[in-house]
Amino acid sequence: MPLIYVSNLEKIYHGDGIDTRALTGVSFSIEKGEFVAIMGPSGSGKSTLLHILGFLDRQTKGEYRFDGKAIEDFTNNQIAHIRNKKMGFVFQMFNLLARNSVLDNVRLPLSYSDVPEHDWDILAHNAIAAIGLEHRIEHTPSKLSGGEKQRVAIARALVNNPEVIFADEPTGNLDSKSGKQVMEILQDLNEKRGHTIILITHETYTAEHASRIIKLFDGKIESDTPVKHRHHAHDGFEK
Amino acid sequence: MKVLLSVKTTYSALSAHWSRSFLTILGIIIGISALMLISSLGKGAQNLILSQIQTLGSKTIAVVPGREPKGPTDHAVVESFYGNSLKERELASLQKKSNVPKVSDVMPLVFGIETASRDKETFRPMVIGASHLISKIFNLVPQTGTFFTDDDVAGRSSAAIIGIKVKEELFGESDALGEKIKINDRNYRIVGVLPKKGQVLFFNFDEAVIVPYTTAQTYIFGIKYFHRIIVQTETEDDVPFAVRDIEATLRSLHGITDPEDDDFFVGTQAEISETFTTVTDILTVFLAAVSAISLVVGGIGIMNIMLVSVTERTSEVGLRKALGATEKNILFQFLLESFTLTTAGGIAGIIMGTVFSFASATIITSLTDLDWKFAFPMTAALVGIIISGAIGLLFGIYPAWKASRKNPIEALGYE
Numbered sequence: 001m002p003l004i005y006v007s008n009l010e011k012i013y014h015g016d017g018i019d020t021r022a023l024t025g026v027s028f029s030i031e032k033g034e035f036v037a038i039m040g041p042s043g044s045g046k047s048t049l050l051h052i053l054g055f056l057d058r059q060t061k062g063e064y065r066f067d068g069k070a071i072e073d074f075t076n077n078q079i080a081h082i083r084n085k086k087m088g089f090v091f092q093m094f095n096l097l098a099r100n101s102v103l104d105n106v107r108l109p110l111s112y113s114d115v116p117e118h119d120w121d122i123l124a125h126n127a128i129a130a131i132g133l134e135h136r137i138e139h140t141p142s143k144l145s146g147g148e149k150q151r152v153a154i155a156r157a158l159v160n161n162p163e164v165i166f167a168d169e170p171t172g173n174l175d176s177k178s179g180k181q182v183m184e185i186l187q188d189l190n191e192k193r194g195h196t197i198i199l200i201t202h203e204t205y206t207a208e209h210a211s212r213i214i215k216l217f218d219g220k221i222e223s224d225t226p227v228k229h230r231h232h233a234h235d236g237f238e239k
Numbered sequence: 240m241k242v243l244l245s246v247k248t249t250y251s252a253l254s255a256h257w258s259r260s261f262l263t264i265l266g267i268i269i270g271i272s273a274l275m276l277i278s279s280l281g282k283g284a285q286n287l288i289l290s291q292i293q294t295l296g297s298k299t300i301a302v303v304p305g306r307e308p309k310g311p312t313d314h315a316v317v318e319s320f321y322g323n324s325l326k327e328r329e330l331a332s333l334q335k336k337s338n339v340p341k342v343s344d345v346m347p348l349v350f351g352i353e354t355a356s357r358d359k360e361t362f363r364p365m366v367i368g369a370s371h372l373i374s375k376i377f378n379l380v381p382q383t384g385t386f387f388t389d390d391d392v393a394g395r396s397s398a399a400i401i402g403i404k405v406k407e408e409l410f411g412e413s414d415a416l417g418e419k420i421k422i423n424d425r426n427y428r429i430v431g432v433l434p435k436k437g438q439v440l441f442f443n444f445d446e447a448v449i450v451p452y453t454t455a456q457t458y459i460f461g462i463k464y465f466h467r468i469i470v471q472t473e474t475e476d477d478v479p480f481a482v483r484d485i486e487a488t489l490r491s492l493h494g495i496t497d498p499e500d501d502d503f504f505v506g507t508q509a510e511i512s513e514t515f516t517t518v519t520d521i522l523t524v525f526l527a528a529v530s531a532i533s534l535v536v537g538g539i540g541i542m543n544i545m546l547v548s549v550t551e552r553t554s555e556v557g558l559r560k561a562l563g564a565t566e567k568n569i570l571f572q573f574l575l576e577s578f579t580l581t582t583a584g585g586i587a588g589i590i591m592g593t594v595f596s597f598a599s600a601t602i603i604t605s606l607t608d609l610d611w612k613f614a615f616p617m618t619a620a621l622v623g624i625i626i627s628g629a630i631g632l633l634f635g636i637y638p639a640w641k642a643s644r645k646n647p648i649e650a651l652g653y654e
Contacts, residue, residue, distance in 0.1 A: 051648055054561070056561060056647050056648050056651075057648055076565070076566060077565050077566075077567075080560070080563050080564060080565040080566075080568075081563065081565075083560075083561060083562070083563045084562065084563020084564075085563070089561050089562070091651065095554065095557075095558045095651065097555065097558075099251045099252075099254075099255055100251060104247070108559070108562055109562045109563055112559075112562060112563040112564045112565070112568055113563065156562070160563075
């Protein structure tokens with residue numbers, strides 16, 4: 001059973017008398033442990049697809065099964081629980097809480113989980129160690145560089161040890177060096193810890209860090225191919 | 240929900256906008272302060288009156304002519320000053336141990352405002368006709384001279400005790416003892432001067448002239464009845480029995496079978512205290528209710544600011560939802576914020592109200608010669624803290640609900 005199974009997925013936005021067809025029949029499946037990049041120009045429907053995959057939105061038509069179950073099978077609370085325990089999100093704009101320390105930001109998903117409170121600190125420390133920012137633990141995001149902010153966001157996505165990490169243009173606001181670091185961390189999480197990674201990007205170079213690329217165009221899959229010459233971001237990684 | 244983290248989150252959200260948070264709860268602070276101030280002043284006034292009533296002593300019973308007034312506009316109030324149902328006959332039968340065994344002292348009382356003069360100086364004191372027992376009952380000890388005796392009462396003597404204000408008005412600095420003053424064209428010899436006493440319930444003894452009641456009845460007021468008969472028992476526990484016996488004695492004397500037809504009524508200190516307490520309590524509650532209106536206005540202010548805050552923090556809400564927050568989590572977070580905000584306002588209001596109340600008590604004491612004491616209104620403080628918390632929950636629920644219903648995608652800033 002694939003972790004993610006999508007069949008004939010459609011999404012239509014209704015508004016002002018015009019229906020916008022963001023997705024027009026998309027089908028694919030993703031196994032556990034894959035690193036998939038979803039590529040496409042803006043307006044191709046890749047963000048819409050990510051929202052549906054991340055249970056942040058619902059499809060208009062078609063079928064989406066996560067771990068064998070569809071969103072219709074769950075109550076709102078169960079969906080919140082799945083987002084919390086099985087999915088991790090990394091956004092282009094980092095979305096850290098500005099007034100909270102790195103530690104508090106990383107602990108945030110734990111506060112909505114059933115993890116007992118005395119385990120929070122150790123889990124958060126582990127996640128922060130995994131992205132190499134132990135020395136920044138008490139800092140607030142305003143004291144961090146863009147790359148560091150995104151690494152904190154990855155630690156936050158990681159802290160509940162999710163099945164899948166959704167990364168929406170994670171390098172979009174970073175310089176190339178910081179972008180490399182972020183991509184290396186994502187590759188490490190995929191290869192060494194077995195997290196499934198779904199990466200959204202419009203850059204071919206970034207997409208080629210994945211093992212498979214799904215290209216979207218006008219709400220349809222244009223191609224779905226494995227990456228032959230995969231980039232590895234190990235060179236030049238500095239903590 | 241994890242309490243410590245929630246508190247931390249709340250604190251960081253509120254501390255991000257100190258001045259806004261403060262202005263938001265200003266209405267609550269003012270409302271609770273007003274509530275506290277009114278309650279404190281009400282309680283202070285109540286304590287003052289009660290302490291004056293208590294100077295009468297809990298063993299004191301007043302027999303009043305006329306039936307018991309049903310309210311302040313009842314004409315029985317007038318009757319209680321001019322009714323003639325209490326005379327020597329009633330006094331004598333109340334003094335009989337066989338009628339009212341529990342009684343230790345029985346004293347008739349007549350009083351009225353008259354003009355007293357000495358040479359060209361005049362003053363209008365309260366003239367009180369009593370027996371020497373008034374000294375014991377109201378704890379009056381002359382600073383110079385002595386009290387008149389039973390012989391003075393029997394002989395309708397013109398011995399008079401004067402209050403300190405009367406002495407100052409008529410004699411100035413010079414000695415008054417043995418001197419004479421004129422009331423209704425008749426001379427009275429001053430046998431005693433009272434020290435400063437102030438207001439004791441209905442009487443201001445500083446402005447009083449006390450003469451034997453027989454003298455006052457005959458030569459000053461020209462009446463044959465008493466305005467009051469004051470009765471004292473040995474102990475406080477005897478009061479109910481004495482009241483019962485007084486009523487029975489006077490009814491049998493007046494041939495009354497139905498208590499509805501009573502031409503007198505018996506008041507005890509406990510009863511008077513109770514009446515005063517009820518009246519001042521009602522007044523305090525009424526004024527407090529008026530001040531509570533500002534709390535409602537404050538609550539609307541809270542709701543307004545919370546709605547702004549929810550809109551401003553749309554992306555925070557979206558993020559929290561993406562990270563697994565349920566609607567309940569978000570609702571709770573914003574409710575806790577408004578609750579904390581208003582409760583803090585309540586606490587600040589209690590502190591400010593206490594300061595204002597204390598200042599008012601100090602000012603009242605320094606401007607008047609009243610024995611006014613600062614009273615901390617415990618009930619108002621408790622009610623204030625509960626109301627302010629309740630306002631936070633009540634007016635916070637709608638903004639919190641709006642936050643909890645936000646769509647995470649919109650909230651994250653996507654189209």
